[in-house]
Amino acid sequence: MNTPTGTRTVRVGAAHPVDITVDDRDRTRPFLLLHGGGGVATMTGFAGLLAERAHARVLLPTHPGFAGTPRDPRLADVADLARAYVGMLDELDLVDVTVLGNSFGGWLAAEIALAASPRVGAVLIVDGIGIEVDGHPMTDVSGMSPAEIRTYSFHDPSRTPAPADGGGPSPDVRALIGYTGPTMSDPTLAGRLAGLTTPTHVLWGASDRIVDPAYGRAYADAIPGATFTVLPGTGHLPQLETPETVLDKVLSIVRR
16 A cells, blocks of 8 residues: 555544544555654654664554544543554554554553454564563652653663653653553553564663663563563663664564
8 A cells, every 4th residue: 555654644443433643654664653651752753763764664643632632532541542553554454564662652562462463563562561560660750740750761861852842751641541540550461461472572771760671571571472672771762762772673673
């Protein structure tokens, strides 16, 4: 399917359609990039890098409810949103899609994989959230200022530029919690990941203070056959802090 590059709205579903705003950079090989609570700006730069350097078709949706976009009340939780994105892949008639999600987007990528869509060829979870790990709780960012969140998110906040909109990794807490609940986790997720059959790779920033590398190891261990890679010199947002390193890892994985 040959689609022009640009931002557009994809209507998913017939009887009760849901609209998803997606930045579609068409370079043939399909990737679906899923942002975290910091918003789509935390993934925009990496989307451009991936599109140009990998000659890939890159889909970068804004999750409904983020950045002032409307959220359909039928999108009650992460699984509902995952099903909407699977429907988007059906609507666009894509195959062998690599799904990459960071933070909340990592949880969403896992739920998309659990939906077992034949259109998804591989999944990369980058510093994902969603599971519960004894002794390694997720840092509660709900009461933090954007400046405080930056100190937890980056290996070196002073050397990491804010996203293009200047907002930094400041989550839209209400939009995020609207999907995840106040704990930003699902006690059933780790157990459900045992049924995941899509090839999955877990990438983790060594300096992540939102969810530490031991949490990441537990994430990978919950998924049969998943690989686990620690990325040095980076924190919770590797695609923003060390994009070249992430790109190298992504390309080495898809070339396999």
